Amino acid sequence: MGELPVEHLDADMLILGAGGAGLLAAVHAHEISRKLRIVVVVKGLLGQSGCTRMVQGGYNCVLNPSDSLERHFTDTVKGGAYLNNQELAWTVVKEAPERIIELENRIGCMFDRNPDGTIHQKPFAGQSFDRTVHKGDLTGIEIMSNLRDYIIEEDIRVLQETRGLDLLTSDGRIAGALLLNIRTGRLITVRAHATLLASGGGATMYRISSPSLEKSADGLAMAFRAGARFVDMEMLQFHPTGLLVGKSMATGGLLEEGLRGAGARLFNGRGERYMERYDPQTLERATRDVISRSSYLEIMAGRGTASGGVYIDVSHLDHNFVATTFRGMVERCRDYGFDLVHDRVEVSPSAHYQMGGVTMDLDCRTSLECLFAAGEDGGGVHGANRLGGNGVADSIVYGARAGDSMAGFVGGRELPRISETQVRELAAKWTVPLDRTSGENVFRLREELDNVMWEKVGVVRNGRDLETAAEQLQILKDRAHDIAAPGGAASNPAWNEALNLHNLLVNAEMVARSAALRTESRGAHYRQDHPAPDPAWLRNIHLTPACGEMKFHYEPVRFTRISPPEIGVITHASDLRHH
Ligand SMILES: Cc1cc2nc3c(=O)[nH]c(=O)nc-3n(C[C@H](O)[C@H](O)[C@H](O)COP(=O)(O)OP(=O)(O)OC[C@H]3O[C@@H](n4cnc5c(N)ncnc54)[C@H](O)[C@@H]3O)c2cc1C
Numbered sequence: 001m002g003e004l005p006v007e008h009l010d011a012d013m014l015i016l017g018a019g020g021a022g023l024l025a026a027v028h029a030h031e032i033s034r035k036l037r038i039v040v041v042v043k044g045l046l047g048q049s050g051c052t053r054m055v056q057g058g059y060n061c062v063l064n065p066s067d068s069l070e071r072h073f074t075d076t077v078k079g080g081a082y083l084n085n086q087e088l089a090w091t092v093v094k095e096a097p098e099r100i101i102e103l104e105n106r107i108g109c110m111f112d113r114n115p116d117g118t119i120h121q122k123p124f125a126g127q128s129f130d131r132t133v134h135k136g137d138l139t140g141i142e143i144m145s146n147l148r149d150y151i152i153e154e155d156i157r158v159l160q161e162t163r164g165l166d167l168l169t170s171d172g173r174i175a176g177a178l179l180l181n182i183r184t185g186r187l188i189t190v191r192a193h194a195t196l197l198a199s200g201g202g203a204t205m206y207r208i209s210s211p212s213l214e215k216s217a218d219g220l221a222m223a224f225r226a227g228a229r230f231v232d233m234e235m236l237q238f239h240p241t242g243l244l245v246g247k248s249m250a251t252g253g254l255l256e257e258g259l260r261g262a263g264a265r266l267f268n269g270r271g272e273r274y275m276e277r278y279d280p281q282t283l284e285r286a287t288r289d290v291i292s293r294s295s296y297l298e299i300m301a302g303r304g305t306a307s308g309g310v311y312i313d314v315s316h317l318d319h320n321f322v323a324t325t326f327r328g329m330v331e332r333c334r335d336y337g338f339d340l341v342h343d344r345v346e347v348s349p350s351a352h353y354q355m356g357g358v359t360m361d362l363d364c365r366t367s368l369e370c371l372f373a374a375g376e377d378g379g380g381v382h383g384a385n386r387l388g389g390n391g392v393a394d395s396i397v398y399g400a401r402a403g404d405s406m407a408g409f410v411g412g413r414e415l416p417r418i419s420e421t422q423v424r425e426l427a428a429k430w431t432v433p434l435d436r437t438s439g440e441n442v443f444r445l446r447e448e449l450d451n452v453m454w455e456k457v458g459v460v461r462n463g464r465d466l467e468t469a470a471e472q473l474q475i476l477k478d479r480a481h482d483i484a485a486p487g488g489a490a491s492n493p494a495w496n497e498a499l500n501l502h503n504l505l506v507n508a509e510m511v512a513r514s515a516a517l518r519t520e521s522r523g524a525h526y527r528q529d530h531p532a533p534d535p536a537w538l539r540n541i542h543l544t545p546a547c548g549e550m551k552f553h554y555e556p557v558r559f560t561r562i563s564p565p566e567i568g569v570i571t572h573a574s575d576l577r578h579h
Contacts, residue, residue, distance in 0.1 A: 004427060004489055006187045011039040011157075012410045014176055014190045016164040016219055017198035018042035019050030020395035021375025021402070023147040024099075025196050026156050027107070028403025036407060038156050039190055041179055043163040043199070043214045047148030050200050051211050051376070052392055055140030056256045056328065058132040059396070060389035061096035063119055067129040069093050074562060076390060079126045079287075080355070080383020081523035082538060082564035083232060083557055088381045090561060091362055091401070096393040099400060100133055108146045111135050124389045125257055125287055132389040137256065137328040140392070162188065164218055165499065166426050167195065167226040168418055173369035174226060175416035178426050182496060185489025187427055191418050193410035194370050196402050197223055197358060198395075201376035205504040206351035207454035208242055208252040219377040221503035223358045224510065229367040230543040231379040233356035234514035237386055237524045238459050240291035242350025244309040245336045252350040255329050255340075257388055259314060260284045262325065266295065267311040267344065268303040274310070289385055289524050292349035296459040299348070311344035349459050353391060355382040355524065356514065359542065363405035364398055367544075370416075372406055374398035380540075384523020431489065433498045439484030442498045449476055449504060457512045462528040466516040473509050480505060513550055514541050538564065 013029055015022045018040050026040050042049060062072050072093045077084050100119070103109040111133050112120040123130040135142040151158060161182045168175045174195050179188040202217025203209050224230070241259070242252040266284050268274045278294035279286040286294075295310045304310060314322050322341045323330055333340040357379030364372040375395035382390060433439070456469035480502060485495035518541060520534035521527050539554040 003424070004185065004187050004431060006189060006423060006427065009039060009188060009190045010415055011037045011176070011190055011192040012194070013038045013406050014192035014195045015040045015198060016177060016196060017050065017200055017375070017377070018046055018158065019198060019200050019375060020052035020143060020147070020392055021200070021377075021399035022196065022198035023151060024396050024399030025198065025374060025403035025406065027147070027150060028400045029407040030154055030156055032404065032407040036410065039192070040151070040156060040158045041162050041164055041177075041190075042158060042160055043182070043218070044212070045160055046151065046158050047144050049212060049214055051140075051215065052395060053140045053144040054212060055143070055392050056137045056254065057124060057258065057388050058122065058134030058139045059096070059100060059392045060124065060127070060131050060387065061100050061133060061393060062093070062131055063097055063100070063121060063133070064129070064131070067131055071128050072131060075127050076387060077383065077562055079385050079387040081385055081533065082383065082559070083235070083522060083540065084383030085380035086559065086561045087362060088360075089383075092381055092390065092394050092397045095397045095400070099393070099396045102400075103143060103146070103396070107150050109135070109142050111139070111142070122258075123261060124387065125261070125285070126387040127389070137258070137326065143392070159188070163496075163499070164199065164222060165430055167222050167371065168422060169226060170416035170418060173416065174371040175418055177222070178423060180499075183491055185492070189418055189423055191415050193413050193415065194372060194406040196364070196406060197366075197371065197373045197377040198375050198399065198402070199377055201354035201357065202504055202507045203236060203351040203354055205449055205453050205508050206458065207450040208348050209351040210239055210242055210252050210254050211352070213249065216500035217503045217507035218500075219373070220357065220510070221506040223366065223368075223371070223373070223377070224506050224545050226368060226371070227545050228371060229359040230510060231356060231359045231540050232384070232514065233379070233510040233543055234518050234525050234541065235355035235384050235523060236351065236511055237288065237353040237355060238292040238349040239352040240288055240295055240349055241312055241347040243333070243336065244307050244346040244348050246307065248336070250336055253332070254350065255312060255345070255347060257288070259312065259326060259329070260291070262314070263317055264312050264314045265316070266291070267313060268298045269305040269310070270303055272303070274298050274303070287385070288388070289526070292459050293526055296349050300460070305346050307346055309346040309348040312347045313344045314340065315342050315344070353386055355379065355384065355386055356511070362401070364402035365405070372402045374402040384525060430499065433483045433485035433495055434487075434489060434492070436482075436484035437486050439482040440479050442483045442485060442494050442501055445476060445480060445483065446497060446501055449501065449508060452476070453508055457508070457515055460526050460528055461515055463516065463519070466512055469512045470509070470516065473505060473512060477505050477509075510543055510550065514543060514552070517541055517552060535564075
């Protein structure tokens with residue numbers, strides 16, 4: 001292949017990812033100083049990629065005087081099974097209302113209204129008050145289209161269809177990143193004072209998953225290779241109702257939980273309403289983890305449907321109500337030949353969201369100098385389980401905070417020096433598959449990874465399976481070094497999938513190994529061999545890379561605002577009000 005040409009760019013701020021987190025960071029930094037040279041890098045198209053665009057349900061925040069920040073916070077921490085970093089969670093709750101107003105007034109979003117003109121808020125699971133702001137069931141499109149327009153109008157530089165390959169380091173700090181223009185195959189180095197990871201996690205490493213496909217844990221893997229610290233990587237959420245559409249890419253796409261809220265029922269392949277056995281009180285309104293686990297156990301016990309799922313059924317509800325209230329989902333089902341209004345539709349748990357991620361502080365600083373993280377790449381906000389509606393609030397709040405703190409950070413500094421040798425070595429490493437004419441088939445390896453994760457590190461885990469998974473992941477890692485992806489660097493899907501696979505394997509190993517350590521069940525992490533939560537495990541698992549290996553240590557959760565009932569301390573509601 002020879003050496004690929006490399007272009008060079010200088011910037012004050014480099015933002016990797018253009019979902020809610022990345023774009024809010026750009027907006028905030030730009031509003032602080034229009035002189036800042038901001039470069040946003042997006043693997044897909046601006047406004048069209050990532051999961052923020054896919055947000056159907058909405059954005060949680062306290063707007064109604066009868067609601068309170070304390071209630072939202074308590075719901076969030078209870079939902080997170082008390083594993084959350086409470087200061088990170090409190091900050092989302094506190095700043096989410098200001099950001100929703102900013103999205104309307106500065107960015108131009110318009111959310112659904114009540115007849116009196118106030119913003120309409122709907123119920124979502126795990127909430128003690130109806131606080132989900134939305135635009136029908138297309139909230140993400142409203143947010144992302146308006147953010148895209150802002151970025152274009154303000155002429156902020158965006159490199160589209162360009163992916164971050166690796167972070168660059170200089171004198172012990174992060175100095176920018178090496179990028180690949182996916183279309184042209186050209187490499188680009190960006191030298192920057194501050195770099196933000198906002199590439200949105202990688203729950204796509206499961207056979208059935210809901211996030212947008214270009215998300216392949218790139219930011220997490222780049223951070224790992226650069227030596228950043230991670231927290232609670234075992235915590236990965238499964239949404240209970242992903243569509244099953246055979247081998248189609250649509251498999252895993254969500255039927256959102258408003259359906260269950262409205263009275264949807266779940267049946268196994270034998271027609272039994274199985275939630276009567278698992279959670280007779282709450283039935284289908286149980287939380288995501290409980291439903292996902294129950295469905296998975298039914299499927300594994302051989303009581304699933306022909307395609308290995310369960311059925312969701314709303315046919316007993318008023319047909320007109322379903323057709324008008326859930327128009328988006330009804331239409332999506334129709335596109336795949338299913339009649340959601342009149343018939344049962346096959347669904348399965350679907351890997352959805354990573355609660356674990358890069359350790360960050362309130363200003364989005366990571367453990368590495370000049371590296372920041374926000375949104376799904378950051379860990380700690382949601383503890384062991386994320387409430388629906390809190391994900392996009394997290395990305396918007398911490399995206400904004402990252403923009404503020406990075407803009408404050410860059411002033412008066414010299415741009416770092418980038419080593420040509422480092423760039424050449426990284427380029428050589430990543431382009432190896434282009435030079436091979438025969439070797440491992442990346443798509444086959446990807447399928448194997450997705451299956452290992454689904455079967456051994458999935459909804460229901462146990463020590464034996466997690467051990468087997470670690471061995472199988474090691475074998476896949478070794479085989480991945482022999483991938484052949486000939487055909488040139490420009491628009492080469494096999495090569496890009498190879499780059500994805502290397503990153504997903506890093507992510508998979510972090511998740512599997514952390515899951516093996518947590519010998520209890522908590523939130524989204526369920527261990528068949530340790531089925532109960534263990535108060536002794538009110539600890540966060542920290543992972544630090546050490547020469548390519550993983551080192552772990554535990555730290556007790558700091559209950560800075562509320563404590564869990566099992567250690568017998570009540571909520572300090574009065575403390576909350578002072579922060
Ligand atoms: C189907 C679905 C529905 C959801 N519904 C809700 C909901 O109703 N409410 C809620 O709160 N949350 C919801 N979520 C979760 C929510 O979408 C996420 O919490 C949030 O949007 C994540 O924002 P982000 O900015 O971190 O990442 P994303 O919005 O996912 O953006 C990631 C960005 O990084 C880019 N990228 C990836 N890799 C690279 C790379 N190597 N280089 C450069 N760019 C890269 C991507 O192209 C994308 O632009 C939903 C998720 C899904 C999948």
